[in-house]
Amino acid sequence: MTYTHRAAVLGSPIAHSLSPVLHRAAYADLGLAGWTYHRFDVDERALPEFVTGLDRRVWAGLSLTMPLKRAVIPLLDEISEPAAAVEAVNTVVFTGDGRALGDNTDIPGMTAALAEHGVEKAEWAAVLGAGATASSALAALARICPGEVGVYVRNPERAAEMRRWADRLGMVVRIADWADAAEALDAPLVVATTPAGATDALAGAVPEHPGALFDVLYDPWPTPLAAAWSARGGTVVGGLDLLVHQAVLQVEQMTGRAPAPLEAMRAAGEAALAARHG
Numbered sequence: 001m002t003y004t005h006r007a008a009v010l011g012s013p014i015a016h017s018l019s020p021v022l023h024r025a026a027y028a029d030l031g032l033a034g035w036t037y038h039r040f041d042v043d044e045r046a047l048p049e050f051v052t053g054l055d056r057r058v059w060a061g062l063s064l065t066m067p068l069k070r071a072v073i074p075l076l077d078e079i080s081e082p083a084a085a086v087e088a089v090n091t092v093v094f095t096g097d098g099r100a101l102g103d104n105t106d107i108p109g110m111t112a113a114l115a116e117h118g119v120e121k122a123e124w125a126a127v128l129g130a131g132a133t134a135s136s137a138l139a140a141l142a143r144i145c146p147g148e149v150g151v152y153v154r155n156p157e158r159a160a161e162m163r164r165w166a167d168r169l170g171m172v173v174r175i176a177d178w179a180d181a182a183e184a185l186d187a188p189l190v191v192a193t194t195p196a197g198a199t200d201a202l203a204g205a206v207p208e209h210p211g212a213l214f215d216v217l218y219d220p221w222p223t224p225l226a227a228a229w230s231a232r233g234g235t236v237v238g239g240l241d242l243l244v245h246q247a248v249l250q251v252e253q254m255t256g257r258a259p260a261p262l263e264a265m266r267a268a269g270e271a272a273l274a275a276r277h278g
Contacts, residue, residue: 005035006058007254010050011065012043016219018240018269019063022247025268029261030251035060044071051075051092051100061254062092063247069132076102085168086135090246093253103253106133109246110140110191110214116245117237119144119189119212126150126184129193130158133216135165137191142169145189150174152181154198187211192225203228210234216242219273240269 009019023037042050044067051062051072064072069088073079076092079102083089089102114120124147127137134151141149151162151173159175166173176184182205184190192199192215199215203224213229215222218239222230230236244266251260 005032005060005255006038007036007060007062008038008040009063009065010040010042010047010068012041012067014039014041014065017065018218018243018272019065019247021268021272022244022265023063023251025265026247026251026260027255029264030255030257032255032257035255042068044068047071048075054094056094056098056100059094061094061250063250064090064092066132073102076100078102080104082107082139086132086139086165088132088135090136091250091253104136104139105246105249105253106136106242107139107143108249109242110137111143112245112248113237113241114140114144114189114212114214116241117212117235119214119235119237121145122187122189122212123147124149124187125189125191126152126187127191127193128152128181128184128199130155130162131193133193134162134191137193137214137216138162138165138171138173139169141189141191142171145171148172148174150176150184150187152176152178152184154178154194185210189214192216192223196220196223199223199225206232206234208232212237214242215239218243218269219276221273240266240273244269 027035077099083104091103091105093101122145125145130153188211190213206228212235214237215226216239248260252258
């Protein structure tokens with residue numbers, strides 16, 4: 001079979017990724033016959049050969065997840081200012097002349113997901129974690145949070161990186177130890193960017209009247225922290241919200257078709273998660 005356009009998500013591990021489900025749902029809704037989207041388990045060592053070996057006459061773009069968001073940068077012809085500011089690329093688009101352009105759709109995806117749940121501004125905020133997703137969270141908060149952002153780190157070596165990103169973004173950041181993470185839950189907006197299980201112990205520390213929680217995990221869902229937050233009446237934004245909103249932007253960039261069908265993509269993601277646990 002000859003494909004009109006190809007796209008894929010790369011990472012390691014990658015079997016859990018919902019990106020193929022979301023992108024394929026968008027292609028079907030948009031009537032893009034011949035468009036395909038797959039996933040490939042690619043680590044940092046294998047990435048250069050994979051990218052340089054693509055036939056850019058048929059490849060439209062790539063989605064990047066961990067651990068490739070920084071590793072892909074040297075392989076690109078150009079990256080957007082937001083991606084450069086936090087040194088994280090999650091989207092590569094191949095142009096008609098064969099150039100590879102990098103962007104970060106996690107950043108606007110986060111702000112769009114928050115806005116959908118009525119969170120358009122926070123006077124101050126807290127970020128749990130200090131990895132690649134935390135850097136995107138900082139960039140998103142730079143757009144809606146004029147005050148201080150407390151960053152609670154499990155790995156002290158990451159603190160310097162978070163400060164560097166904050167300086168580039170013109171933000172006031174306070175680095176704090178993970179042992180004090182319970183105090184972060186008093187912030188009007190808390191963004192949890194840590195792996196599954198990392199915030200479970202904080203569920204018992206949710207304040208009586210919590211603000212908004214953005215937990216970037218989507219499987220398993222809800223996390224204990226998100227469940228406790230919701231039980232106390234707080235606003236909860238989940239990882240599927242982020243995944244769908246950033247994927248909408250990827251589809252628009254790769255296909256040149258807008259608007260991408262957000263609700264069709266969300267429904268496909270919800271159905272896939274339900275099937276996993278059905």
